[in-house]
Structure formats: structure tokens, C-alpha cells
Amino acid sequence: xxxxxxxxxxxxxxxxxxxxxxxxxxxxxxxxxxxxxxxxxxxxxxxxxxxxxxxxxxxxxxxxxxxxxxxxxxxxxxxxxxxxxxxxxxxxxxxxxxxxxxxxxxxxxxxxxxxxxxxxxxxxxxxxxxxxxxxxxxxxxxxxxxxxxxxxxxxxxxxxxxxxxxxxxxxxxxxxxxxxxxxxxxxxxxxxxxxxxxxxxxxxxxxxxxxxxxxxxxxxxxxxxxxxxxxxxxxxxxxxxxxxxxxxxxxxxxxxxxxxxxxxxxxxxxxxxxxxxxxxxx
Amino acid sequence: xxxxxxxxxxxxxxxxxxxxxxxxxxxxxxxxxxxxxxxxxxxxxxxxxxxxxxxxxxxxxxxxxxxxxxxxxxxxxxxxxxxxxxxxxxxxxxxxxxxxxxxxxxxxxxxxxxxxxxxxxxxxxxxxxxxxxxxxxxxxxxxxxxxxxxxxxxxxxxxxxxxxxxxx
Numbered sequence: 158x159x160x161x162x163x164x165x166x167x168x169x170x171x172x173x174x175x176x177x178x179x180x181x182x183x184x185x186x187x188x189x190x191x192x193x194x195x196x197x198x199x200x201x202x203x204x205x206x207x208x209x210x211x212x213x214x215x216x217x218x219x220x221x222x223x224x225x226x227x228x229x230x231x232x233x234x235x236x237x238x239x240x241x242x243x244x245x246x247x248x249x250x251x252x253x254x255x256x257x258x259x260x261x262x263x264x265x266x267x268x269x270x271x272x273x274x275x276x277x278x279x280x281x282x283x284x285x286x287x288x289x290x291x292x293x294x295x296x297x298x299x300x301x302x303x304x305x306x307x308x309x310x311x312x313x314x315x316x317x318x319x320x321x322x323x324x325x326x327x328x329x330x331x332x333x334x335x336x337x338x339x340x341x342x343x344x345x346x347x348x349x350x351x352x353x354x355x356x357x358x359x360x361x362x363x364x365x366x367x368x369x370x371x372x373x374x375x376x377x378x379x380x381x382x383x384x385x386x387x388x389x390x391x392x393x394x395x396x397x398x399x400x401x402x403x404x405x406x407x408x409x410x411x412x413x414x415x416x417x418x419x420x421x422x423x424x425x426x427x428x429x430x431x432x433x434x435x436x437x438x439x
Numbered sequence: 440x441x442x443x444x445x446x447x448x449x450x451x452x453x454x455x456x457x458x459x460x461x462x463x464x465x466x467x468x469x470x471x472x473x474x475x476x477x478x479x480x481x482x483x484x485x486x487x488x489x490x491x492x493x494x495x496x497x498x499x500x501x502x503x504x505x506x507x508x509x510x511x512x513x514x515x516x517x518x519x520x521x522x523x524x525x526x527x528x529x530x531x532x533x534x535x536x537x538x539x540x541x542x543x544x545x546x547x548x549x550x551x552x553x554x555x556x557x558x559x560x561x562x563x564x565x566x567x568x569x570x571x572x573x574x575x576x577x578x579x580x581x582x583x584x585x586x587x588x589x590x591x592x593x594x595x596x597x598x599x600x601x602x603x604x605x606x607x
Contacts, residue, residue: 167486171519174493178515181508182554199501203453210458282457285502286510287468287573288551293457319504329504335561355566 204281204325207293211281245311246422253388256343256377273386275309275422276300281325290333290355290415292316296423297324305384307424313390313412314338314378315421326423330415331391332357339379340391345369348379351391351409357416359392361407368405370397376409386428445487449475449495453502468569469576470544472499476518477543477581481530485522492518506560513550517543533582540581544574 222231250273278294285291296302298321308315308328316336320327329336336353340361347368349361364370374394380387392409399405452475472495480488496511503510521543524530530539548570555561 167484167489167519170486171489171515174489174515175512178493178508178512182506182512182558185506185508199498203498203502206454207457210454214458285453285457285499286472287470288548289503289505291504327504333504334563335504354564356569 200320200327201322201325204293204297204322207282208295208325211279211295242311242420246309249309249311249313249389252377252390253386256388273424274426275424276302277420278302278308278326278423279420280418288355290330290336290353291319292328292330292418294326294328294421294423295324297321297326299323300423301425302326302423307385307389307428308421309386309389309424310413310418310421312414313392314385315413315415315418317384318423328421331413332359332411332415337382338385338391339382340376341379342368342370342394343375343377345374349407351376357411358395359409359411361394361409362404364405364407366399366403366405370394370405370407372397380428383428386424386426441483441487445479445491446494448479449491449498451475452495453498457502468573469580470547470573471580472496473514473517473544473547474540474577474581474584476514477521477540477577478584480518480521481525481536481539483522484526485519488518488522488525489515490518492516505555506558509551509554512554513547516550517547520546533586536585537578537582540578541574544577545570548573 276296278296278300280292281295282293283291292315294302294308302318302321304318304321306318308317314331316328316330316333318326319329330353331338331351332353332355334353334355338351339348340351341348342364345368347364347370349364349368351359351361354360361376372394376391376394378385378387378389378391390412392411392413394407395410396408397405398407449472452471456469456471476488476492476495479491483491492514493511496514497507499514500507500510521539524539528535530536548566552563552566552570556563
């Protein structure tokens with residue numbers, strides 16, 4: 158009978174549910190500090206479901222590709238791919254090291270930061286909505302993952318950790334509309350900020366009109382944001398336009414193909430800027 | 440029983456969204472949860488539609504990095520209005536269904552992006568092309584889902600008839 162009444166009063170129910178949502182949104186907008194508990198708990202629970210589904214999918218894929226296909230060639234290919242990825246990571250580390258060496262500030266640094274402490278993580282799910290560009294990885298606080306840790310791939314920068322749970326973490330991709338990273342043009346050292354657009358392209362803002370930037374230039378992280386380690390590849394300049402303001406409009410093609418990511422590295426070593434901010438520099 | 444089926448349906452849409460989206464390349468971004476909400480609303484009316492929208496939106500919000508409630512509010516509105524359309528008009532052919540899914544996605548994105556912009560929480564720029572692509576993608580998936588569901592029982596029926604004929 159009561160259910161019948163509710164059905165007859167669909168309009169009231171609609172208004173009630175809408176009002177509930179507005180109150181919920183208001184509460185978060187006014188008093189939001191850190192990650193909401195509801196969000197963290199829901200993510201933690203669903204991450205386990207995603208992990209199970211991902212494991213099932215991976216098993217099926219492994220069976221299909223490993224056993225039904227050319228098994229030896231497949232495993233050899235996987236080993237070579239890992240070697241190549243390791244070499245690419247090493248190359249990026251060397252690039253970062255060379256970059257630091259060029260700058261005199263490295264001479265003042267006593268600690269060796271060339272060897273980043275990282276942990277490998279497998280991607281277990283994509284974002285729950287296409288409006289947010291996120292991924293879920295299978296490493297969490299139990300593995301030392303914390304919010305705002307950088308996530309990189311052999312090709313370049315992937316994003317940052319936003320919500321870690323015990324055994325999983327949500328990663329905001331660099332192409333998300335709310336993502337940004339301090340960046341520098343590798344060739345001319347022109348500085349700017351790379352921001353996501355929600356699509357598969359990045360935008361480099363705050364680059365002076367007189368700065369030397371040409372199509373094809375490599376954009377690397379500057380390290381000043383306190384999240385991403387310095388000297389890691391973000392992408393390549395695709396177009397440079399003079400927008401009439403004091404800054405150039407630069408479009409950057411990301412170095413990482415975000416649609417084909419399967420494994421990433423979480424950088425556990427804090428950046429110098431972050432250490433300085435936290436007051437942990439020795 | 441119906442509530443359990445709807446919860447399972449939304450959970451399946453979410454699982455597909457988070458799993459299959461990794462393997463689908465290209466620029467078409469489909470929101471399977473929204474498709475599920477519109478489908479349920481068209482099939483069951485405004486009350487079930489708004490409740491499904493609220494539930495699905497809140498879960499999706501909780502799994503995203505945004506504010507919890509904005510997606511819920513957008514989907515509640517979409518579920519309610521789509522339910523009303525489903526009861527007031529005959530939406531039984533692929534073309535009308537396509538337009539309902541397309542329009543529902545546009546409304547959802549308008550409310551979703553509008554609220555984020557209004558509250559100055561997130562800047563979406565001018566995502567007209569992305570929204571249009573998503574609307575077309577959702578509409579295509581929605582129409583196919585309807586066709587599949589309607590085709591399957593018929594197919595089973597035909598198979599039974601064929602078997603019984605063969606036995607005779």
C-alpha cells in the first residue's frame with residue numbers, strides 16, 4: 158500500500174531524491190578536506206571486484222594468447238618486451254640524470270636521486286565514467302603507494318595517484334581535464350605548465366610569446382610541481398600558435414598511449430620539491 | 440526481484456565500463472551506466488527510472504574522482520524524464536529510441552558539466568564534439584541492447600519450434 162502511494166507521488170519522490178543529491182553535493186563542496194570517506198570505502202570495495210574481473214579477463218587472455226597461439230614465440234616476445242621496457246626506463250633515468258647534471262643545482266645536491274625507487278603495478282580497470290580520465294592499479298597503501306605519487310611508463314609520464322586503498326589505487330591520467338604538470342621544453346628550456354584536455358592531447362600553457370618552441374620539440378617534466386620527477390618525457394609538440402596574448406598556445410601529443418597501457422611504475426621516491434615542502438630534506 | 444535485477448544490471452554495466460573501456464581504442468567514449476539507466480527508465484517508468492538513476496549515479500560518482508552526487512543528480516533527472524517519455528509516448532522503434540538515448544546523454548552531460556562549471560570545481564572547456572560522440576555512441580549501444588533483448592526471446596522460441604518440428 159505504501160509502495161503504491163510512493164508510485165502515485167512520483168513527483169514528490171523525484172523532488173526528494175533531487176533535494177538529497179543537492180544536500181550531498183553541498184556538504185562536500187563546503188567542507189571537503191582530502192578524500193571523502195564514502196568515496197574511499199566505495200572505491201576500496203569496488204577495487205576488489207575490479208581486481209577479480211581483471212584477473213578473470215587476464216586469465217582468459219593468457220590462455221588464448223599463450224596456449225592457443227604460438228606459445229614459445231609469445232613468451233619470448235613478452236621477455237623481450239620487458240627488456241625493452243626496462244631499457245626505456247633506464248634511458249629515461251639517464252636522460253633525467255643528464256638533465257640534472259647540466260644544471261648547476263645538481264652540484265649542490267649531495268643525495269643521489271638518479272635511482273628512483275619504484276614499484277611496478279598492473280592496470281586492473283579503466284575509469285567508471287568517460288568524463289574523468291582515470292585508471293585503477295593493483296598496488297595500494299600496503300605497497301607504499303600514497304596520494305600524489307607520480308606514475309610513469311616506459312614511454313613517459315602517465316599521471317598521479319589520487320585515491321589509494323589498501324590493495325589498489327586510482328590514478329588520474331595526465332590527459333584528465335583537472336590534471337597538470339610542471340613542464341619544460343627539453344631543447345630550449347622554456348618553462349610552462351602542461352594540462353590535460355580530456356581528449357588524447359595535452360596543452361602547454363604559460364609559455365612566453367618570445368620563448369623558443371618549435372613543432373617536434375620534446376616536452377619533459379620540470380619537477381617544480383612536487384609530484385613528477387624532473388626530466389621525464391611528457392610528449393612532443395604538435396602545434397604552436399600565437400594566440401595574441403602574452404603566451405603561446407601549444408598542443409602536445411602525449412608520449413604515452415593511454416589506451417594500450419597494461420603495466421606502470423609508481424614512483425615511491427619523493428621529489429626534491431615535495432621533500433622541501435614537507436621539510437624532510439636532510 | 441526487480442530491484443535485484445536492476446542492481447545487477449547496473450553493476451554489470453559498471454564492470455563492463457571499467458573493464459572493456461581499457462580494450463576499446465578510439466575516441467568514442469560510451470557511458471554504459473547511463474545507457475542502463477535510460478534502458479530501465481524506458482522499460483519501467485519514471486519512479487524506477489529516477490531511483491535507478493540515483494543509485495547508479497551515486498555509485499559511479501563514488502568510483503570517480505569527482506564530487507559525489509553530481510552524477511547522481513544528473514542521472515536521477517535523466518531517469519525520471521526518460522521514464523515520463525517512455526510512458527507518455529510510444530518509443531518502440533529503433534529511430535525514436537536512438538533519439539531518446541541521444542537526448543538523454545545530452546541532458547546528462549549538460550547537467551553534469553553545468554554543475555561542475557557552476558560550482559567552479561572543474562573546467563571542461565568546449566567539449567561539444569566529445570559530448571556529441573558520446574551521445575551517438577550511447578544511442579547506438581542502447582538501440583542495439585534493446586534489439587538484442589527483444590530478439591533473444593523470439594530466437595529461443597523459434598529454436599524450440601524448429602526442434603519440435605524435427606521431432607515430429
